[in-house]
Amino acid sequence: MSEEFNGYYRFPTIYNDQIAFVAEDDIWVVSSSGGVARRLTSNVGEISDLTFSEDGKWIAFTGRDEGVPDVYIIPSTGGVPIRLTYLGANSKVLCWHDGKIIFSSNYTQPFKRITSLWEVDVEDKRKLKQLDFGIATEISFGKEKGIVLGRKTGDPARWKKYRGGTAGELLMDVEGNYNFRKLIDLKSNFANPIWIQDRIYFVSDHEDVANIYSCTVEGKDLKKHTYHNDFYVRNPKSDGNNIVYHAGSDIYILNLSTNVSEKVDIKYYSTLPQRNRKFVESTQYFEGFSISKDAENLISTHRGKSFYYNNWYGPVKQLGKESGVRYRLTTYLNLEDEEKAVTISDENNNEHIEVYDLKSGNLIDKVEEYDLGRVMNIVASPKDEEILLTNQRNELILIDLRNHKKIDVDKSTVGPINGYSFSPDGRWIAYSKFINSKQAAIMIFDKVKGEMQQVTEPILLDVDPVFDPDGKYLYFISYRIFNPIEDRLQMNAAFAKGTKPYLITLKKDIFSPFQEIIKEEEKGKDKEEEEEEIKVDIDFDNIADRIIPFPVSEERYVNIQAAKDKVFYTISTVSGVLEDEEDMLSEKHEKLTLKYYDLIEKEEKTYLEGISEFQISEDKEKIAILIDDGLRILKISNPPSPEQEKECENKYTRKCGWIDFHRVNVEVQPLLEWRQMLCEAWRLQKFYFWNKDKLDEIEWDKILEKYYPLVERIATRTEFSDLIWEMQGELKSSHAYEMGGEYKPKPVYKIGYLGADLILDEDRNLYKISHIVKGDIWDEKNKPPLLGPGVEVKEGDYLLSINGIEIKDKIPNEILVNYSGKDVEIVVSNGDNIEHKRKYVVKTLKDETSLRYREWVEQNKKYVHEKTDSRIGYIHIPDMGYTGYAEFHRNFLSEVKYDGLIIDVRVNSGGFVSSMILDKLNRKFIGYDLSPYREAEAYQYDSVRGPMVAITNEFAGSDGDIFSHSFKLLKLGKLIGKRTWGGVIGIWPRNPLVDHTITTQPEMAFWFKDVGWDVENYGTDPDIEIDITPKDYKEKKDPQLDMAIEIVLKDLNENPPIGPKDIKKP
8 A cells, every 4th residue: 555755846836726747757736735646648758848728628738658759638637648749859748838849959959958939739740840939948828919028038047046158038029019028127037928917927036935926018016925034936837827846846826816836735645656675787877896915806896896716617696785875986805814895884874994804794893084086096006005195185095904094194175186006015005196277297105104205207208107006116107298180270289199118126226127238237146136025225316317218119008907927908090089979978999009018028019909997906916807797707828819709709607708797796776876866976076076065055954955855755767857857956156057867768760860850731631842951972970861962852842751651741850760860661752743753762860950051150150251251250069179170170170261250159068278368369460471372361360461350159168158258358359249158167977876876066167367257157248238139039030140240340441361372572
């Protein structure tokens, strides 16, 4: 028998005495006076954004049953949901109007972050229409033709007290003539406009916590209707008599006649199926491993749980608590007679060290007395019961586990400790430390004397030091090779490799191991002497001068470790980065080549290709190699041959070396895991947030006390995500995100796109191709399906069938479900002759956004060229990542030839390359390079000879903010458009939660010499403010681009640049 449970209630809607809401990703209904809630759906996908129809018979919602958010309806009494749209885009149901459903979507947009409004006819889903208000997120309809439009409105709870350029605004058009005006002038982040009779209701946080307010249609008589002082009011809906909303996972009803808000007392009964225990695939949640001294036993960590076992046989045992605690960096201790492991545990929301006896499996010690911060790595001593660890504070700490003694070895105030290791006798600690903002040196710490010495003189970075097993050498990787590689597309060069392995001889009388004389001198060594326990002595006098390069080529070396008479290292290939950037949440590992230098044979050899990382056993006999999320343990002396590789495919044997992770049983208790994850997300902000004083100001400890009880109310991963977002919103900061994670499995049937706009010709009951999107025909990845050799399809043609299915009563995209990136057969006919049919096979696109972006850029470029008689060039930069860097150069290298230049950073989503782009734009034209048979070339190369203007807007953020402000600060030209997003506290995502959730911590704040910290949560103001109004969108005007053209032309006419033809030869 189910017990009553308080759920996590969201997205309520109301009609008379009936409230519908979302809980457990499904629709429930309850009386407006409260009572027992009834489940209406049991869908496979998440549901959101409910709204009753005007007659209360239907509920529209955003559904994801086939993987993408589209518009659905369901009878309000229950039944089978009906899918109305097949856009495959980011759509969100808003409201009903005259029997149609209004929703926002980024469908057909050149940017994923931009939405417009659409309507779909419930009676005939083919009647789909984009409304002509331009960029918009919400709408509410009033009397006659009146409209209140929400632009940039979102969920203020996710960034509380946000005041940047993208803060929600409400625009009024009382007459329906597109003459919109701002409804009311408040310093607020508006959301959820609702027009009821003569007043506009909305959510505002201008008085701290977001509540419901209203004003007249003239923007007068501001009234406050709710008085929450803890949780934000979110997602209100109304039937004209009452407004329902949720706050802190409860639903409230605001009676408009009494102006009283009350919580709806819901009796909620559910079996909570998404809280059920489950078992997950261990390989999908592999986090790390540690091998025993002889590499016969293994510890592997999966989804925050550590397991220990023999490599090839026997039981697999779990270390520590079964659930609810995360264990990280679990590492074998290198002890002679004992089997112990050390781990980082977060039990009781406190990250600390725990020590386990692996024979009994018992916890035998805890080190809790120190604030260790966020431990990033652990290395165990080869001799003693000691560990070295580093943390987010760039500290290197030595812990003696026998007596809990802590030694602060060193701390960098500039950057992380880049690699560290013990000497074979455990006395010395070598590590890499930044000695200034540009250089890192190798340091050696003497545990006996407590002294530290710098042992290298870096050119740039010396990293990853590791001792030779015999105690003769210290190996490391150094960034000091400046061998430029020519850029094929521009006058430029790069140091794409730059590194080599090096060694330092630890004693003055030791020769280079690369000289044959060493071998001769050591021939007479006594065997007993070789087996003596190694004692490492170091001569520090002039030690930096005893550096010797390995006789290998410069490469991109990643890691270096030492075995007996062999030095192993991995090499990364030089390759493009765009594909990696497109999938930031993927768990893909870089493919490295594992090589080693044989000190006996004086030769470099390849051990294995395509690996991710490696670890050499303490006895120097075995090597553990990670390949993606698979682990292989092999003898160092026996590199796998091609024949062995073929033989060993999918074989978990000692000979083949593959570890069978399927032996590891990973149990997940969702509620216990969500508790742990919430606390870890909270801790990560405490560890990394850039301003500790601000954390104290908002009382971050109390924030956890506020939100932690709500974990007991969540029953799905979607609800957990919502809770994380709202908790992190309390930081009142940019870049506090949550993404990824393990959600309820659902089918993902992606739509195949034809790269065209199709409209229903109601007279002929056929779909007409109104526009074919023109992108790069030569780009195989984003090739327009309806353009190119052999495909004679033109605008005005009719699309009759797809894969033999007549379209007539269907939507083309409905037929194209699950045909993403596949070949399909289409039949088209001429617009003036339906009987003239033609058949083609085309390959659909997986996504049209890049295609539409390319067309938008090329149209703007063409417009600028034609409008200025080819005097001005045009560049758009979509982001400040590698994609934006590539896009900038694609256009800059050709557009720079014009007299002036427009740089468009509207909707720039940020990144990190703004400085590199500004460096190019800041080049000064000072002359020409002239030869007899070609046109003179400007010097400096690729410098802009005339005036520049930058266009920005409220959707340019992060490094887009920084670029926009820097453009003004560097006086490169006028900045026009709208105030930018206002988020300049950077992130470095590197701490995934146990289910692969990424939470980001605002940790790198930006300061400008003119405005200090004030771009954050404000943005940068343009020199000339100009908006694109709904009327401009309707008339297909771009006043921002027109203004940019006007300014550059004016400057060109007043100060014409010196052209090549202006130069007279002597």
